[in-house]
Amino acid sequence: MKLKKIVIAPDSFKGCLSAAEVAESCKAGVLRVFPEAETVLMPMADGGEGTVEALAPFIKGEYVDCKVSDPLGRIVEARYLLSQNKHMAVIETASAAGLTLLDDCERNPWITTTYGLGEMIKDALDKGCSTICVGLGGSATNDGGSGMLSALGCRFLDSDGNELEGKGMNLHKIESIDVDSLDKRLITTRFVVACDVDNPFYGENGAAAVFAPQKGAAPEIVAALDSGMRHFACVVNNATGNDISMLRGSGAAGGLGGAFASFFNSELVPGIDMVLEASGFDEKIKEADLVLTGEGSIDAQSLMGKVLSGVFRRSAKSGVPVVAIAGRVSDVEELNDAGICAVFSIQPGAISISDAMNGENARRNIERTVEQLMRILDLK
Numbered sequence: 001m002k003l004k005k006i007v008i009a010p011d012s013f014k015g016c017l018s019a020a021e022v023a024e025s026c027k028a029g030v031l032r033v034f035p036e037a038e039t040v041l042m043p044m045a046d047g048g049e050g051t052v053e054a055l056a057p058f059i060k061g062e063y064v065d066c067k068v069s070d071p072l073g074r075i076v077e078a079r080y081l082l083s084q085n086k087h088m089a090v091i092e093t094a095s096a097a098g099l100t101l102l103d104d105c106e107r108n109p110w111i112t113t114t115y116g117l118g119e120m121i122k123d124a125l126d127k128g129c130s131t132i133c134v135g136l137g138g139s140a141t142n143d144g145g146s147g148m149l150s151a152l153g154c155r156f157l158d159s160d161g162n163e164l165e166g167k168g169m170n171l172h173k174i175e176s177i178d179v180d181s182l183d184k185r186l187i188t189t190r191f192v193v194a195c196d197v198d199n200p201f202y203g204e205n206g207a208a209a210v211f212a213p214q215k216g217a218a219p220e221i222v223a224a225l226d227s228g229m230r231h232f233a234c235v236v237n238n239a240t241g242n243d244i245s246m247l248r249g250s251g252a253a254g255g256l257g258g259a260f261a262s263f264f265n266s267e268l269v270p271g272i273d274m275v276l277e278a279s280g281f282d283e284k285i286k287e288a289d290l291v292l293t294g295e296g297s298i299d300a301q302s303l304m305g306k307v308l309s310g311v312f313r314r315s316a317k318s319g320v321p322v323v324a325i326a327g328r329v330s331d332v333e334e335l336n337d338a339g340i341c342a343v344f345s346i347q348p349g350a351i352s353i354s355d356a357m358n359g360e361n362a363r364r365n366i367e368r369t370v371e372q373l374m375r376i377l378d379l380k
Helices: 019-033 051-058 115-126 146-151 168-173 184-188 207-215 219-240 252-263 271-279 307-317 332-338 359-377
Strands: 005-008 038-041 061-069 075-083 088-092 131-135 155-157 176-178 190-195 265-270 290-298 322-329 342-345
Touching: 005 019, 019 038, 019 051, 019 290, 019 359, 051 075, 051 088, 051 131, 051 271, 061 115, 075 115, 088 115, 115 131, 115 146, 146 155, 146 252, 168 219, 176 219, 190 252, 190 271, 207 219, 207 252, 219 252, 252 265, 265 271, 271 307, 290 307, 290 359, 307 322, 322 359, 332 342, 342 359
Parallel strands: 005 038, 005 290, 088 131, 131 190, 190 265, 290 322, 322 342
Antiparallel strands: 061 075, 075 088, 155 176
């Protein structure tokens, strides 16, 4: 089987390689076997890390750096994309409240905050933006968006009228919300919120239960956060009239999706769909023989709003087969049953986490794995 056109549309391998670097390594593996093949590189993102980079080629503008608070309140430099006319900004939550900003021993969604994201939004408002696109993926937080709202002027009060910091540990203490000091510019600001998951605010499939363990929460903290989210949702409903409890995507980024939906003029959209639309994916896969995608870790959850799910859904409509690669693979049967042709781990054998996460190792392993895949497809 001679492959003439291959679309390469991976996510990043988080903490290891950017989506663009993964795509280049895949291309090298393809060309070792099919040197005449047309390779169309389309680095993807799902609203998490890499969203700004993925959208930058399609939005005329410039990068803006600003100093904001990280998830633990330390000052870091974050970057976002500002359109040429300064009417629109594209912001990644991960750049201010991301897991990658913390060491493993620092990860604890009980004490982390999205305050820095609010500071980024304020900076974009100061630049004159009236439309702000926010990617929610990759957060280290489960504060229901209270940190972000605090940075923008909201005050969260306990039963004695004392103001509380916007953190997961305080959600169950909040009895009222004072929105009088909320930045008035937000009234006329439109938010397009790119969700990488569609989980509800709380419950067995909610923000805390599903994602807090990945952010460093012990089982008892997960339970306490979920209880706090239930309570906070009721307080938000009382303050805004918006019931976000079961809203799809409200649990994204530890409840940030729900905060945007409740307090701002926001549209929650699948992050991968936003990137696919902006990049013209449907047009570029025409006459393709294969779509090659991947991400750092692939499992059944990858079918829920992640890059893999979006790429596969669009490719299937056009009848183009999809093969995926990843640093870690599980739930292969479910992925195959869903329609993914094949899923391959790039690891050559037993390997330490540090070696697996080494960028140079990952590049070599991706290139080698893709080459071997191409050799199978080249069988006469």
